[in-house]
Amino acid sequence: MRSFYISFVSEFYKSRKTLAFWAAIVLPLIICGLIALGYYSNSARVLKYNYPGMMLWFQYSSAALGVMGMLILPFYVMFMAFSVNNIEHKNDTWKTLFSQPLNKFSIYTAKYVYAVALLFICIFLFALLTYSTGYLLQMLVPKFTFNDYNPATILSKLYGKLFLASLGILSVQFILSLIWSDFLKPMGIGFIGTIMGMITASVGWKYAYLIPYSDPTLALRSSTSPKNATPESFTIFTQEVWVSIAYGVVLFVVGYFILTKRNIK
Amino acid sequence: MNTSFAIETVELNHRFGSQTVVKDLSLQVPKGSIYGFLGPNGAGKTTTIKILLNLLQSSSDTVFIFGKELNSNRTACLKQMGSLVEQPAIYAHLTGKENLINRCILLGIDKRKATEMLTLVGLSNAANKKAGKYSLGMKQRLGIALALIADPELLLLDEPTNGLDPNGIIEIRNLMIELAGKHGKTILVSSHLLAEIERIATHVGIINKGELLFQGKINELHDLSKPVIKIEVDDSAAALNILGTTGAEIIDMDEGLVKIAYTGKAEMGKYNSLLVNNGVTVYAIHTEKKDLEHLFLDITSKN
Numbered sequence: 325m326r327s328f329y330i331s332f333v334s335e336f337y338k339s340r341k342t343l344a345f346w347a348a349i350v351l352p353l354i355i356c357g358l359i360a361l362g363y364y365s366n367s368a369r370v371l372k373y374n375y376p377g378m379m380l381w382f383q384y385s386s387a388a389l390g391v392m393g394m395l396i397l398p399f400y401v402m403f404m405a406f407s408v409n410n411i412e413h414k415n416d417t418w419k420t421l422f423s424q425p426l427n428k429f430s431i432y433t434a435k436y437v438y439a440v441a442l443l444f445i446c447i448f449l450f451a452l453l454t455y456s457t458g459y460l461l462q463m464l465v466p467k468f469t470f471n472d473y474n475p476a477t478i479l480s481k482l483y484g485k486l487f488l489a490s491l492g493i494l495s496v497q498f499i500l501s502l503i504w505s506d507f508l509k510p511m512g513i514g515f516i517g518t519i520m521g522m523i524t525a526s527v528g529w530k531y532a533y534l535i536p537y538s539d540p541t542l543a544l545r546s547s548t549s550p551k552n553a554t555p556e557s558f559t560i561f562t563q564e565v566w567v568s569i570a571y572g573v574v575l576f577v578v579g580y581f582i583l584t585k586r587n588i589k
Numbered sequence: 590m591n592t593s594f595a596i597e598t599v600e601l602n603h604r605f606g607s608q609t610v611v612k613d614l615s616l617q618v619p620k621g622s623i624y625g626f627l628g629p630n631g632a633g634k635t636t637t638i639k640i641l642l643n644l645l646q647s648s649s650d651t652v653f654i655f656g657k658e659l660n661s662n663r664t665a666c667l668k669q670m671g672s673l674v675e676q677p678a679i680y681a682h683l684t685g686k687e688n689l690i691n692r693c694i695l696l697g698i699d700k701r702k703a704t705e706m707l708t709l710v711g712l713s714n715a716a717n718k719k720a721g722k723y724s725l726g727m728k729q730r731l732g733i734a735l736a737l738i739a740d741p742e743l744l745l746l747d748e749p750t751n752g753l754d755p756n757g758i759i760e761i762r763n764l765m766i767e768l769a770g771k772h773g774k775t776i777l778v779s780s781h782l783l784a785e786i787e788r789i790a791t792h793v794g795i796i797n798k799g800e801l802l803f804q805g806k807i808n809e810l811h812d813l814s815k816p817v818i819k820i821e822v823d824d825s826a827a828a829l830n831i832l833g834t835t836g837a838e839i840i841d842m843d844e845g846l847v848k849i850a851y852t853g854k855a856e857m858g859k860y861n862s863l864l865v866n867n868g869v870t871v872y873a874i875h876t877e878k879k880d881l882e883h884l885f886l887d888i889t890s891k892n
Contacts, residue, residue: 330694330697331695333694334691334694334695337687337690337691337694338680338683338691341682341683342682411680414681415678415679415681416675416676416678417678417679417680419639419642419644419675419678420672420674420678420735422642422643422644423642423643423644423667423670423672423674424667424695424696425664425667426664426695427663427664587639587644587645587646588639588644588645
């Protein structure tokens with residue numbers, strides 16, 4: 325456990341000056357900031373629709389969720405998984421990392437958990453910023469109806485679901501970047517995967533949920549509540565979320581075996 | 590296993606695909622020694638060091654560190670080792686000091702040790718400069734600081750003076766002598782230059798094409814290069830007979846050439862007159878001493 329903890333702290337220490345770390349923070353800031361700015365500067369037009377509180381929150385949050393689930397999230401995950409491993413490939417530091425008196429499993433787990441933590445931070449900030457900028461807009465433009473509905477539950481459920489649905493992509497990309505030191509292979513495969521995911525999810529292919537890249541989109545789509553129920557009452561653990569978690573668990577184990585069997589050049 | 594050895598390998602083998610890079614290697618590095626691990630480029634030195642660090646797989650019961658089997662005591666063994674393998678592995682986006690602090694985090698040691706190490710290797714002035722911007726020599730120093738930071742009992746240094754200027758080489762050499770002499774550390778230092786090792790090593794292992802060709806104390810290596818008398822004669826068989834009666838140690842003979850051990854000038858003169866008086870024509874007689882460099886080349890070119 326101590327091995328894991330110090331490896332994790334070291335992962336943070338090493339990457340705190342890298343783009344992968346800052347992107348987890350800056351990305352939600354920019355996207356939520358831009359959407360809020362858009363709502364602020366176009367407040368007159370938004371107000372014309374006379375949305376009730378819940379509807380306004382729905383419109384407002386889906387702006388971020390839409391781009392996030394479809395495009396930005398897969399690309400951020402690819403880039404981040406690449407970056408966490410590339411820090412060792414680029415500096416040729418796998419050999420020093422694995423010649424420390426720490427067990428290999430802890431080093432590997434710390435790296436994987438660190439990648440998951442970065443994804444969590446990014447998604448958490450998206451939820452937090454959507455929530456707080458909504459209320460900020462309300463303060464700036466008192467005619468908005470953000471105050472009429474509290475989106476805390478639905479936002480945390482939606483983003484929580486999105487997080488779980490992205491674990492599959494993260495695990496695939498993590499392994500690809502663990503094996504290959506170059507940028508193009510994991511990015512190329514990830515890019516093709518994302519496009520495949522987008523297409524299969526949008527044409528509604530029966531088995532699309534088996535492709536990890538389509539899981540975030542499918543997860544958002546399956547977040548509708550049955551009639552007569554409150555909008556928050558949708559299920560988190562739908563088929564595609566389970567598939568994504570399963571990919572996460574299986575590939576995490578596979579990655580460890582790849583690493584232990586591999587000679588470190 | 591013999592616990593007087595810091596490192597012991599027993600018929601260690603390693604292959605990359607179909608190519609055998611380490612063959613039946615039985616290293617014995619005594620505790621407290623500076624063991625010069627010599628061999629030309631591509632001889633298998635780095636591979637061996639990587640095996641000793643468990644970076645490359647080895648079969649069980651072939652590698653022992655302070656008497657402990659490596660595969661089953663990986664963490665315990667690594668705790669006693671500090672290493673510098675090939676070019677130093679340094680995070681280029683972190684400063685020199687941050688690289689050392691990161692290592693302190695991984696080893697669970699006091700971060701103040703980082704500053705101490707920077708002073709030791711003479712990098713205090715460049716502590717806050719990005720390591721990626723360091724010169725090769727500075728990187729090498731940082732690599733050595735990283736290897737030393739945990740105060741390990743055993744140091745594995747793979748060509749540590751690579752890229753250093755003459756001053757740097759002398760500093761590192763003195764540092765190694767101090768570490769082994771005053772602090773009782775064991776150092777395995779690889780090099781392809783015998784001259785560099787000769788001055789500091791107490792023990793030497795010479796490897797070529799994955800095979801250990803010589804292993805022993807440095808004086809034993811010197812003994813191999815004892816001077817010989819080369820005598821060119823018209824009849825080497827007759828010369829051999831005559832010299833045999835004097836009790837001279839015959840080292841080698843060939844058509845028209847006899848080599849005997851050199852024992853002194855007077856004896857050399859005696860052999861000469863004895864041969865001439867007994868009717869053997871002596872064309873030339875002279876001493877020959879191989880310097881270690883030639884000896885090294887001789888040893889490594891044999892296999």
